[in-house]
Amino acid sequence: MTIEAPETKIVETARVACDGGEGALGHPRVWLQIPEDIGWVECPYCDCKYLLSGSQAQS
Template identity: 75%
Template sequence: MSIEAPETKIVDTAKIACDGGEGALGHPRVWLHIPAEDGFVECPYCDAKYILKGGPADTGA
């Protein structure tokens, strides 16, 4: 049984920044790189999942 990521975002670039998106209640900003072979990356702080548009993980949903 898998648990869904708290938030999933479709992005246009392979390099993205995540800060938890909640202002002072978020987390330190981290820069993440989406590997081309996977097409997605998960934030190590908040578990938000970033999917590269048109990549292998983009199901078009």
């Protein structure tokens, strides 16, 4: 059995909300803040990675 890699989303704002995107099968909505010095953050529930558009982390 293989495990799918967590999703990566490129976002325009440093503050993002994640709810797992699966409707009733998702998780509680959490608000995440992307640190400027890192340029990304991972959701503690679903491990989705949010990359801030234009950040150094994308290179």
